[in-house]
Amino acid sequence: AVCQAGGFLPARELQQRTLFELVVEPLTKEPGPIALFTVDALRYEMAEELAAELRAHHPDAAIDLRPRLAELPTVTEVGMNALAPVARDGRLRPVLQKNNRFSGLHSGEFQVLNPETRRRAMEARVRGSRCQLITLQQASELTPKKLKDKIKGAGLIVIHSRGIDEVGETNVTILTFEHELTQIRGAVKLLRDADVQRFVITADHGFLLLRNP
Numbered sequence: 114a115v116c117q118a119g120g121f122l123p124a125r126e127l128q129q130r131t132l133f134e135l136v137v138e139p140l141t142k143e144p145g146p147i148a149l150f151t152v153d154a155l156r157y158e159m160a161e162e163l164a165a166e167l168r169a170h171h172p173d174a175a176i177d178l179r180p181r182l183a184e185l186p187t188v189t190e191v192g193m194n195a196l197a198p199v200a201r202d203g204r205l206r207p208v209l210q211k212n213n214r215f216s217g218l219h220s221g222e223f224q225v226l227n228p229e230t231r232r233r234a235m236e237a238r239v240r241g242s243r244c245q246l247i248t249l250q251q252a253s254e255l256t257p258k259k260l261k262d263k264i265k266g267a268g269l270i271v272i273h274s275r276g277i278d279e280v281g282e283t284n285v286t287i288l289t290f291e292h293e294l295t296q297i298r299g300a301v302k303l304l305r306d307a308d309v310q311r312f313v314i315t316a317d318h319g320f321l322l323l324r325n326p
């Protein structure tokens with residue numbers, strides 16, 4: 114009844130598909146680079162923990178945590194690719210395999226299927242600004258000088274991470290999630306040391322944590 118009355122989608126500010134348009138793109142029009150972390154399966158309570166720790170380690174930073182609803186179905190192939198600017202007139206057009214499984218989303222004339230094609234879609238949207246793609250491991254392990262050299266000239270730096278999702282899918286103890294959060298914190302510090310002062314950290318979906326029967 115609610116969907117019939119108000120439509121299937123929530124308000125635009127709660128839609129995953131509008132995150133780039135409403136949050137990231139406006140920041141690209143201001144001076145200085147932006148770091149966009151796309152963290153696969155970062156659950157909301159993990160984000161709350163991360164925000165609290167970032168506030169403690171960076172008291173000079175203004176940190177704002179806001180919820181968004183994952184696109185359905187809540188699989189990586191949909192949610193992660195929806196973080197790129199792929200919506201047209203508010204709609205998503207899926208890329209389907211022969212068995213009708215989702216493999217990504219259309220963006221104009223090409224398909225957004227993986228980190229590199231997401232980077233291309235983002236770079237096309239922020240014309241005149243180079244978009245650099247790096248992994249979370251690179252962002253957390255490079256020295257500030259090497260990291261600064263790698264992202265030199267980029268207006269948008271996309272940091273991709275699949276660690277939490279991979280751990281969740283293999284039923285490894287959730288204590289190992291802390292390693293990924295530690296890497297994110299380390300990457301934020303290194304990027305700040307490399308003169309990046311604005312960050313967006315987001316996810317594609319979470320997953321249920323079930324007790325073994």
